[in-house]
Amino acid sequence: GNSVTQMEGPVTLSEEAFLTINCTYTATGYPSLFWYVQYPGEGLQLLLKATKADDKGSNKGFEATYRKETTSFHLEKGSVQVSDSAVYFCALSDYEGGKLIFGQGTELSVKP
């Protein structure tokens, strides 16, 4: 079945450091790919999405490119801030039941 694998956390960075969170997927067909963010004590918010191969999703300085050849959707940001501290989830859309299939989440902690 379809699945998503994210890099293990937690990830700890200093402010203004470069961020990469790896995400790879296994899927049949042509799913859409998403990054969701969960700030402490809050629900999930959509951060960015890409609906087809080579699409780049971007938002709030984050970006991710849908790479079909490597089945990846890595999240990047050039300069992280303390306010980016959160748990990040990679997900893909599954045709069966319309559900999202999530990775296990990666906790990011940014220190001043």
Added chain:
Amino acid sequence: EAQVTQNPRYLITVTGKKLTVTCSQNMNHEYMSWYRQDPGLGLRQIYYSMNVEVTDKGDVPEGYKVSRKEKRNFPLILESPSPNQTSLYFCASSSMSGLAGGRYEQYFGPGTRLTVT
């Protein structure tokens, strides 16, 4: 404001005491879904509904029930809660018009943290 609301946000209960977590959306979405979030496992789908009176099991439906009598509401029912249902629960909704192509993201509620002792 477009939103998905859940109640209660926090709940501590005892084994076997029936409970209901409510979910409501104001976006006229056909599709609604329940997930549970557990450490190291991400989010897993419990049940979903494609429209009123249409519900189906997700990946982890055991111990849960749902109903969809109105388009806006999708309550999650635990008839006899057990400690292994201690988790963080999220309700989500989406429009069906793009769902078949997987193009539409889902909108999530703020979550309900349930503890069963």
